[in-house]
Amino acid sequence: MSVTSREVVREAARRRTFAVISHPDAGKSTLTEALALHARVIGQAGAVHGKGERRGTVSDWMAMERDRGISITSAALQFAYRDVVVNLLDTPGHADFSEDTYRVLTAVDCAVMLLDAAKGLEPQTLKLFEVCRQRQIPVITFINKWDRPGHDALALLDEIESRIQLTPTPLNWPVGVAGHFHGLVDRDAGGMIRFERAPGGAGIALEEHLDADEASRRYGADWAGAIEELELLTLSGAEHDEESFQAARSTPVLFGAAVTNIGVRQLLDVLVELAPAPAARPTTDGGSRPLDSDFSGFVFKIQANMDPSHRDQVAFVRVCSGRFTRGMIVTHGTTGRPFTTKYAQQIFGRDRDTLDEAYPGDVIGLVNATALGIGDTLHTGPKVRFPALPAFPPEHFAVVRAVDSSTFKRFRRGIEQLDAEGVVQVLRSELRGEQAPVLAAVGTMQFEVATHRLAAEFGVRTTLDRLPYEFAVRTTLEGRDELQSEAGVEVLRRTQDDALLALFPNQYRLRSVAARHPGVPLEPLTESR
Secondary structure (H helix, E strand, C coil), X not given: CCHHHHHHHHHHHCEEEEEEECCCCCCHHHHHHHHHHHCCCCCCCCCCCXXXXXXXXXXXXXXXXXXXXXXXXXXXXXXXXXXXXXXXXXXXXCHHHHHHHXXXXXXXXEEEEEEECCCECCHHHHHHHHHHHHCCCCEEEEEECCCCCCCCHHHHHHHHHHHHCCEEEECEEEEXXXXXXXXXXXXXXXXXXXXXXXXXXXXXXXXXXXXXXXXXXXXXXXXXXXXXXXXXXXXXXXXXXXXXXXXXXXXXXXXXXXXXXXCHHHHHHHHHHHCCCCCCEECCCCCEECCCCCCEEEEEEEEECCEXXXXXXXXXXXXXECCEECCCEEEECCCCCEEECCCEEEEECCEEEECCEEXXXXXXXXXXXXXXXXXXXXXCCCCCCCCCCCCCCCCEEEEEEECXXXXXXXXXXXXXXXXXXXXXXXXXXXXXXXXXXXXXXXXXXXXXXXXXXXHHXXXXXXXXXXXXXXXXXXXXXXXXXXXXXXXXXXXXXXCCCCCEEEEECCHXXXXXXXXXXXXXXXXXXXXXX
């Protein structure tokens, strides 16, 4: 093995690349910021709904995110902790932005599943977990908000095991019920960690380590109850097993409260010690790309206008193999053309610094790389292609128009940008014309994001008229001509790939039209791009 190959393997082993998945309001962005706080890369955490001088989370950089206290886009944060480089990809929790989250999950090696102690496994969490299961992504569970009333700890473990068939293996255990929380039992070290909240909750909580005798003296029945429950777990075999975890059959479980920074250091330590480092990535030819081979990576996200003072576009690239150096010439897998990487940056929320090198597991921000699209592969050396990224059939459709015709050039540029980022799919037809594109979305909040960004970033006020369609299927030019006679059916061209999509108001209409036109191709949209 060459010196360069050894360096790549060594550096890859230091990387931990993961995403946080959860239902909305489970505290995902707050946890993201708390992790950054414990890594000492920020000095003060700001809750999403911060008051007074407390700012919003660094990962929620879009104005609409800060106004509503939700995550709309995925954010990348890189920081060092101990001797490890952490790449944390924060994701939207709202179901309307599932597509963005699904793409991010293709770029990680592990996931933190965040549960609200009072609500347990919620629908969006279950949906995102299924993606992790399909991709065999190991999952670490963090049960959040233990400082508030919630379910019994054992009941939450039962829910995890019964509903998603993962064996929960707690690494720590709460002393006191949810809402009456004293601290955590460390199963490996024994004893108890007592936490004292920092003033305002914006700093790292102070930790006091108590031995068993002192914990028993102070907390009596609550300590005895915690120990009794841990003994039951030990008897039932709920012990961490590395092989089972890496195979995505079990999940280490930790308890805490992200908003007060309690239990977050323990989670960060577990990520460093247990989460898998990058491994060889599967390729479309059925093989895999070894870590120490030539450079390769794929685009999993495109985002524009992250910083109002820099109106540019960033392509997020997950490095899969080799060593990346700024300025290197790579091959654009889709076109086969050379591509320069002069403007490479390291992303931390909306902040950025020049990036000189990167290794497998890292995320590169390529600025103004307008030739790149979501799912594109970049490489040096032998040609490689990674599997397509998820793209989901739209269920909501609306016509968007600029209120002022004098802003049409900016309107068109904004629509093209939103299309490139995958915020919405853009459909067009000669009948509707260039000035009235149709936006297609998985969820209706995507329309709000699109119109908000057109106004905020491009200075274009718009009107939005919903269309009565719920289903889109792929057809052909001949099919388009034959479907023209059908009322309530419209065929539009998707600008991303020139595919012809036939839109229907409901499944019953689709079935009746298909029965009358058996020769017309009406193919379901596949969940890949």
